[in-house]
Amino acid sequence: QVQLQESGPGLVKPSGTLSLTCAVSGDSISSINWWSWVRQPPGKGLEWIGEIFHSGSTNYSPSLKSRVTMSVDKSKNQFSLRLTSVTAADTAMYYCARMGYGADEYFHDWGQGTLVTVSS
């Protein structure tokens, strides 16, 4: 069973940069999976942010593409999210997740989530 654990600051100032890391255990970050970020504003639905493959190939949500960067650290078996120029609208629970590849591109495993609040 793959386990994922998000970490990072719970409070970010407006116009600042949100940075989160997802540590993966039980599987190699170099396995044939997409590694994703999904967020959920308080009391609202799920929003896909983007995904990264171990090669560094990425796909981002068009609505966030200009502000998002994802990266992989194979030596630490983890992947990261960076979101710039944040506003209160970016306040959300942020989940990292493992997706399958190709015909199996669904969110099979999830982290517990980490709440990020954007406030001064």
Next chain:
Amino acid sequence: EIVLTQSPATLSLSPGERATLSCRASQSVSIYLAWYQQKPGQAPRLLIYDASKRATGIPGRFSGSGSGTDFTLTISSLEPEDFAVYYCQQRSNWPPPLTFGGGTKVEIK
């Protein structure tokens, strides 16, 4: 971007009753649709993928059907632990974006 519309927004039922949840796509997604369950304070959990395949460990009372633009998640007989929010998600088009529906809350009547 493919928009997924879930209905109803809230479903009020009693334990033992049958729940029928709908997800409609703005364009065909073939069978490339999944359903997730989310309980308060928890991450979502994959229930159904490819419209009708149960994920590992999911009880047989959960079933999915549909193709193209119209999909249904059925819970044949609600157990107390099934009261939660359910989301559909599509992975039809490449490259992404992947999209989720707005969710259906199944609450105790």
